Amino acid sequence: xxxxxxxxxxxxxxxxxxxxxxxxxxxxxxxxxxxxxxxxxxxxxxxxxxxxxxxxxxxxxxxxxxxxxxxxxxxxxxxxxxxxxxxxxxxxxxxxxxxxxxxxxxxxxxxxxxxxxxxxxxxxxxxxxxxxxxxxxxxxxxxxxxxxxxxxxxxxxxxxxxxxxxxxxxxxxxxxxxxxxxxxxxxxxxxxxxxxxxxxxxxxxxxxxxxxxxxxxxxxxxxxxxxx
Numbered sequence: 332x333x334x335x336x337x338x339x340x341x342x343x344x345x346x347x348x349x350x351x352x353x354x355x356x357x358x359x360x361x362x363x364x365x366x367x368x369x370x371x372x373x374x375x376x377x378x379x380x381x382x383x384x385x386x387x388x389x390x391x392x393x394x395x396x397x398x399x400x401x402x403x404x405x406x407x408x409x410x411x412x413x414x415x416x417x418x419x420x421x422x423x424x425x426x427x428x429x430x431x432x433x434x435x436x437x438x439x440x441x442x443x444x445x446x447x448x449x450x451x452x453x454x455x456x457x458x459x460x461x462x463x464x465x466x467x468x469x470x471x472x473x474x475x476x477x478x479x480x481x482x483x484x485x486x487x488x489x490x491x492x493x494x495x496x497x498x499x500x501x502x503x504x505x506x507x508x509x510x511x512x513x514x515x516x517x518x519x520x521x522x523x524x525x526x527x528x529x530x531x532x533x534x535x536x537x538x539x540x541x542x543x544x545x546x547x548x549x550x551x552x553x554x555x556x557x558x559x
Contacts, residue, residue, distance in 0.1 A: 361433075411438070
């Protein structure tokens with residue numbers, strides 16, 4: 332577990348004894364497809380590091396509809412900012428897409444470690460700064476660019492650099508929600524891109540017919556690359 336912790340920005344600057352303390356208080360949580368890690372409104376006493384799989388973070392509207400806020404990929408942390416709020420509660424639901432393995436971290440203990448380490452505080456600030464820039468960029472994307480542009484940009488972030496074919500690792504309706512487009516709109520966009528010989532999707536299999544053309548469609552509104 333310590334080796335996995337050392338790979339992440341939030342734990343790289345911890346001393347050996349501190350890592351042992353974090354590990355002693357950490358829990359490994361295995362989730363089945365569709366299983367909730369936490370629900371919107373529950374007390375937020377822990378934050379998480381995704382070891383395997385995918386996690387969907389979403390909010391539920393009063394009418395029961397959901398809006399996907401973020402798709403968490405392997406190696407990413409989430410819910411860490413909540414440790415600085417008084418009596419924090421999770422503002423979103425976290426649900427597993429397929430089988431996932433999550434490391435659960437004691438937020439109060441980590442916050443106590445921050446009090447004694449300037450370097451650790453700076454690492455956390457860097458992590459949150461990256462997230463803030465990503466959110467600001469996304470607001471610009473949603474405000475200024477078309478749905479087709481957002482879909483094209485998303486496809487580029489998930490496509491391997493050295494391959495023209497890949498598999499979508501989350502359901503298409505989840506991607507649509509994440510990009511703030513309706514599923515039927517997403518389907519029309521993909522159909523249109525196929526007719527233009529840009530990209531083709533069959534089930535979860537994606538084939539880039541013309542990567543350069545897809546880059547032109549995405550233009551300047553490419554979503555921030557989500558590191559895995």
